[in-house]
Amino acid sequence: MAAHRPRGRVRRVLSRRAAGGPYLPKMIRLRFVFGLLIGLLLAGGRPLRAQQPQAPRHWLQPFGPAEGFAPSFVYALHQDRQGYLWIATGEGLVRYDGTEFRTFTTKNGLAEDFATRLYEDTTAHALWVNHYQGGISRWDGRRFVKVPKSARLPAGFRAATGIPAPDTAIVGNYQRRFQLTELPDITCLLEDREGNAWLGTAGQGLWRHSDRHLTFYPYRSPDFTAPTALGRDGVQALYGSAGGRIHGLRATQSPVPLAQPLYAGAGQPLQVPAPVTALDVQPAGPDAPARYRVATDGAGVWELTRSAGWQCIPRLPAALRATALARLPDGSLWVGTALDGAYYLPADPARPAEHYTTANGLLHNSIRTLLGDREGRVWFGTHDTGLAVWQRGQFAYHRFPSGALDVSALAQDSAGRVWIGTEGAGLFCYEHGRLRQYTTAQGLPSMYCYALTQFRAGQAPHGTYNPRYAPNRFYPDQLLIVHQNGLSAYQPVQKRFAALASPANPLLRDLLPMAALGVQQPAVWVASRTGLLRVSTADSALFPGTRLAGLLITRAEVDGETRVAAALGQLPAGLHRVAFDFRGLSLAPGTELQYQYRLRGYQEDWSRPSSLAEAQFPRLDAGRYVLEVRARLHAGAPWSAAVRLPFGIATPFWRTGWFAALVLLGAAAAIWAFIRTREATLRRQKLQLELTVRERTQELRRQKAHIEEINADLVLARDAAEASRKAKAQFLANMSHEIRTPMNAVIGLTHLLQRTPTNNEQTEYLAAIQGSSQNLLTIINDILDSSKIEAGKMTLERTPFGLRGLLQRVGRMFEFATATKNLQLRLELAPEVPPAVFGDPVRLNQVLVNLIGNAIKFTTAGAVTVRVGAEPGAAAGQWRVRFAVQDTGIGIPADKLDAIFEDFSQANTSTTRQFGGTGLGLSIARNLVELHGGRLWVESTVGQGSTFSFELPYEEADPALLPADTPTELRPFELPLRVLVAEDNDLNQLVARKTLEAWNVQVVIAANGRLAVEAAAAEAFDAVLMDVQMPEMDGYEASRQLRLRFPDAAALPIIGLTASALPEDRALALAAGMNDTLPKPFDPAVLYASLAQFTGRARPATDSALPANDAAAAPLPAQLPAAPIAAGPAAPQLDWSLLEELAFGNEAFIAQIIDTFLRDVPPLTEQLRHAAAAADAPAVASTAHRIKGQLAYFGLPELHEQLNQLEQQAKQQLPPDAEARAAAAQQQLAQLYPVLARRRDASTPA
Known part of the structure; x- marks a missing residue:
């Protein structure tokens, strides 16, 4: 590795280990000192470009110690045929593969550490390195070797001493072309195969210049702020601001302002009194001057001509909030607005403007974008609708396959295709009368397309750095797409989408939905929240590359042993575990490489794309194989050419042809011998089988006769069981029906007594009677469902309820029974029990009533105790709640503990004579507990009492879900x-x-x-x-x-x-x-x-005697008994509870509502019957809806549902029995009129 420079004061000379030889010249030392000073500034966190805030910005990424690159002086750059980047420095030769830097020094075979020049021999595939003191090294693909100075060098490579002088012409042209004022000391320059430029500097290390076709101009003055609209005329791109100013845009190489104001004449700048929202320029014709039209947010649309000057278009409202402009080939103009639809201005100024809204054809009154195409059509982009098109004097509509969408941009390309950009649904293309959708599945980088514009990409001569160059080739027109944080283009020749910039580029952040094509130079202007972005389209070679710089198979492993992949060759016979490592080389930023591989001879299909750069084959047998690997930069990018590696595995001798022939000959002889032996054996077995069949036939005849006798007995037993089951069901039905009739009277009379004046004690008694009656009626209904429980058809509700309230309500039901027998009823609720759970409170109530009732029945002295505890379940929010009902009664013998849970069974016959009962309670309780997923058991001692326990699984509920348990006083609002x-x-x-x-x-x-x-x-x-x-x-x-x-x-x-x-x-x-x-x-x-x-x-205050979160403690509502109907359809039963609640006890209000009902509903039922007879479906639906709305106040759910079904069916297709259903509803309502009239007369004040 290269030696690190010492910290502290700057050394006057380089160490011999770092420099590899003599002292450096004075100029090198000065550059070195300057580089260290610059490095100190960079380490302080202040980038160089911050010193020139007026200059345009580029995406320049430095590589320093944080990125693994320590040298600050770079002397040569080279990218080899495999794609590696080689960097010659004074501290060694550095290789970069796009992920990490590796430094080669004398320890790795270099002649010297100080490398100055690089050359690749494409014929021998070798890299030659020239060093500072004249030494030469050669890289053969695996290692460096020192080359004698007398050795023959390849043509084109000349060894020299010292530091090479930079090519100032190429570097200067490059700096001027891209305005790189941030890096003044560039020593070498390299363009890689992916569109990036690598810049070596004297003292500032290595830099990568990516997305070189992008130039960013930050907003730097109050007059140069974020634009509100972009456009173009015949000379330049136009820029509209929130202040109403109009500017012209041009590229600049100096701190001169980028946006130059436009003037209308006499030195007056082009300015409107409101923010600019859209720009349109009609070029000058032979007989007509050029027209500038500016749409504003709240000040209408303005127009500038040389003859008329700058004025607001009088044919449009002066305060119009215009959003978009579209000019047609005939000179007419369409104006889209924020909330007022669209206006059409004919080319003839004498004709008035035409106004279009949703009332006369538009899908939405808020227009986001407009497009006037070359065929004279006008496309309207709106929010959350389809697409409206004005064509030949009328509107046509295009529905999107995925429903209504948000259209954000419209554009037409040179081929006549219309492109529709959306927010969240990708891009649509309208061609030949059909819409086609493009999403990320087709390579679109983002589903949000905010702006669209067409551009033409050129190709400049390679290595041209002159800023005044002209492209020597143009590709077909492409479509530029602006996303929120990126740019892409649709390439019609390749029929694919390509990114126009790296996703990691920090200049592409918070882009605004607007773009304009430049005029003087091939460029596109895109606005963001912090500045303007100029996209140069003159040289497509500057666009991000779509293919890898290189792809290598780096390593092979056979049965755990590492081998050179290129020398794999022929493997010995046998099953082998073979693995390969490969690497894709990309020097571009922000890449996410994906790989695919296949092994010809083993699998012909490509593997799934993956970022894992390895392939493993655990059991490869004999054969010839070819490993093919390919890679791509990211999902959606094209795949690279496949890299191939052939190898083979030898065939073992036992799988050769001669060995197979010997095996076949021996097998044929063995088969012949086996057949001869088998035939003799079969003859013997045939004789034995005939004898056995005769004996077995006689035995089967005897068994058949015996089975027929058993089947006859089973049929008799089955018939007897079926008759018993039917008798049991008939008994349950008859008993429940006989009890239900008087119970309805008890419930009704109790409800009527509750509405009479009573004292507190009487009210408490009536509430207990009402609760017990309702509970008894519920139990009777459950007796009818006994057969349903046995058949597994009983279902449970899942509703939130409070255990404390349910326990209190059950306790109040038995207050009088315990008081009569002088017993104590204790209710104990453990603190860990959750306040609210999800379950079926009615079924739980039935189980507790059965168990507590039995305990009181069989207890003559002492107490009955109900305990409720809980413990957490296996999952969060799950509980197992245990209920125990303990009494001090007579107890149950041990041999009768199982019999008491059977239907119609008790401990003994004396129990029935002494205490009564049917023996169904415990059976139903056990079935209901098991239906919950729990279990019920009993522990008892004769003479001491019994304890019935059961556990139920519950899910904890939010107490806020429980409804209020007492009525809320709805006080009048303090402020009206x-x-x-x-x-x-x-x-x-x-x-x-x-x-x-x-x-x-x-x-x-x-x-x-x-x-x-x-x-x-x-x-x-x-x-x-x-x-x-x-x-x-x-x-x-x-x-x-x-x-x-x-x-x-x-x-x-x-x-x-x-x-x-x-x-x-x-x-x-x-x-x-x-x-x-x-x-x-x-x-x-x-x-x-x-x-x-x-x-x-x-909200109103709530006064409650019980906790507000425990609705289960409230008494059950009472129901009035149904009045018998003599004939005709069953008369619906009136429920006055809702009406009385609405009236707050105001009988006059109730009478007024009934009078309105009796006045309106009879004519409506007659209209309903006539409409059904005339098969007028709309009238049937409308009339049924009106009658249904009035029925809701009288608690008639069945009749309400009948009318609701008739209404919904009439909206689709009138049912054939509509007339009969209308007549039935009229007849049922007619039966209610006398009852309503009597209540109205009773409620009307005298």
């Missing part, structure tokens, strides 16, 4: 609210008005979406309640138009009211601009909470 209600149904209007006015809300009603938009534009509201389906304009479109006027969702929240609970309908509402959606009929508490949230009002 103004709410706009968009609803076409009179009954819904009434309910909304009465509900909101009780909360200190001023309500304004709009009968449809159009009126709602007009009302919101005329008055100020705190929130909007928006129905989804309304005439004239539905809620979706009304929300979109309101969001255009009020883009801040917090300033005007929109709450949707919809009868659909489908997630896709909610997604449509949110996409239209709504803040949230609520189902109809709405829950007043939910609506109150939504208004409080979106308007910033405080």
Whole structure:
């Protein structure tokens, strides 16, 4: 390795070990000192180019000790045929393979450490090295050897002493061409095969100049800021700023400002009163002067001509927010706007402008980009829609294969293809009436394409560094694509995408969606947030390379022994484990090499692309093989030519032809002998088999008769079991039906008593009766499901509930039973039990009721204790909850512990006589526990009591998911609210008005979406309640138009009211601009909470006797008994709970709602029947929707669902039984009218 320079004061001479000989001349010492000073400055963290902030920037990457390159003086550079970069320094000869530097010194065979000149003999494939003192070394591909000075040297190589003088002409031209003021002391220069330039310096080490076709001009003054638009005229590229100024762009080699202001005449600069958004220049014609048109954000479109001067186009609104311009060949102009659609200006100034919006053909009123192509078509790029095209006086539409997309750029190439850039969906090409999509799968570097422009790439003579050179060849036009952090190009000849810069280039950051083609010089201008980027297209050799500099098979390994790959040759016979290492050489930055290989003779297909540079073959047999390896720079780049390595494995003697012939002859003789022996054996076996068959046939006849007798007995047993099962099921059904009828009366009467004035004690008794009745009814229903449990058809719910609340509710159910028998009921809940879990609270409640009821039944004195504990499960959030019900009752004998879990079984017959019961409780409890995935067991001692225990697996739930267990008092808002209600149904209007006015809300009603938009534009509201389906304009479109006027969702929240609970309908509402959606009929508490949230009002206080996160402790709702119907369709059962909750006990409000229902619904049902008879599907759907909306307040879910199905089917295709279903609905509603009339009359104040 090279010797390191000592720190501290600068030495006057180089050490002999580092220099390899005599002292250096004075000039070398001065350069060395200067280089160290520069290195100290660089080590201080201040780059050289920071001293000249006005100069253009390039991507120059230094290589120093941090990168593994220690020397600071470089004297020669060379890239050999394999792709290695060789660097001659005073501290040794350094080789770079794109990943690491390796230094060769005298220890490695060099004649001297100080290397000055390099030469490669392409005929002998050898590298020759000239040293400072005249020594010569030669590299033969594996090692260095010292060459005597008397040896014959290859032609073209001359040995000399001292340091070679740099070629100042080539270096100077290169510095002037690329304006490299950062590196003044360049000693040598090399262009590699991948478009990079390597610069050796005197004192500043080694530098790599990549992406040399890019020049970055930072914004350096208030007049030169980030552009808002780029364009071009016939002379130069144009630049528009946020200040309204127009500049011309040109390349510069000095600190002169890059952007020169344009003047309209009389020294007046071109400036508009608003930010520039688009530029268009119509070249001068034989009879018409040139026209400059400038689109602005809020000041219309301005035009400059020599005759008329600088003026705003009067045919357009003066405050227009223009976004894009498109000029057609006939001179007419299209103007895209931010929110107002598009304007068309005919070429004749006497004709007025034409205005186009979504009302007359556009897909969206916000235009992002426009393109006027050579065929006279106008392409409109908008947000989240398809593609609209104006052609021959009308709009045509192109739908993208993947749906609506965000179009960000449009361009037409010289072949007439139209290119569409999108944000997130890649690039589309329209050709011959078809759209084709390009994504990263086709080589596109990014799915986000922000700007498109066409350019022509040239090819300059190799080694030309004159900045005034002219290309001697141009390739066909290419398409430049601007991504957020990169540039790429579509090459039509190769039909592929290629990167125009390295992904690691720091100059390509935060690019803006704009690009313009230069005029004077072949270049493209691209804007970023920090400066302008000039992309020179004059010499395509400067573009990033697409192929590797070299690819080598570096090592072979056979059965663990390392060998030279080129000398692998013929391996001995046998199975061998062979492995190869290979390396791709690339000197370009930011490469991610990928490799493929195949072994001809073993596998003909290429392996999958991988960054792993090795191939292993564990069991290779005899044969001839050829290893082929290829590589590429990155995914999507073309593959390099394959490198081939032939080798073979010898064939063992036992696989030769003569050995196979001997084996075949011996096998034939053995087969003949075997056949003769086998025939004799078969004859003997045939005689023995005939005798055995006769004996076996007789035995089978006897067994068949016996099996037929057994089958007959089994059929009788099966019939008896089936009859027993049917009798059991019939018994369960009859018993449950007989008990259900009086239970419905008990539940209904209890519900009616609860609504009468009662004291606290009576209220508590009624709540207990109600809970016990509901629980008994649930148990009766589960008895009917006993056969379903046995068949495995019982399913469990998964809902969040609280164990503490459920335990308290069960305890209250048995307060009177324990008090009657003078027993104590203890409920013990361990602290580790999670507050909320996911499960089926109804089934758990049934198990506990069965076990606690049995414990109380068989206990005459003492106590019944219920304990609940928990321990963590195997996974996070999983728990195993253990329940134990212990009593001090009579106990169970040990020989009866298993029998008590059987259906209709108890410990003994005396138990049934003394305590009663059917014997089903424990059987159902066991089945339900096992259905949960748990187990139920019992421990008992006769005379002391029993303990029934079971474990259930539960997943912990968030306590916040539990609903509130007590009603929330919805107090009026302290500050009044103004709410706009968009609803076409009179009954819904009434309910909304009465509900909101009780909360200190001023309500304004709009009968449809159009009126709602007009009302919101005329008055100020705190929130909007928006129905989804309304005439004239539905809620979706009304929300979109309101969001255009009020883009801040917090300033005007929109709450949707919809009868659909489908997630896709909610997604449509949110996409239209709504803040949230609520189902109809709405829950007043939910609506109150939504208004409080979106308007910033405080939520109401909650007074609860139980914890708010334990909803399971709340009593179960009661149900009224159903009234019998004499004939006709089953009359629906009314549920007044929602209506009473909405009315807050206001009977007058209830009467008003019923009166509105009785006034509106009968005519609507008649209209529904007539529409169904006339097969008018739209009328059926609309009328069914209106009736459905009013039914929601009276708790009629079945009839509501029938009308909802009829509505949805009518929207698709009217069902054939629509008339019959409409008549059935009319008849069911007619049965409700008397009940509603009686309630209305009872609620109407005298």
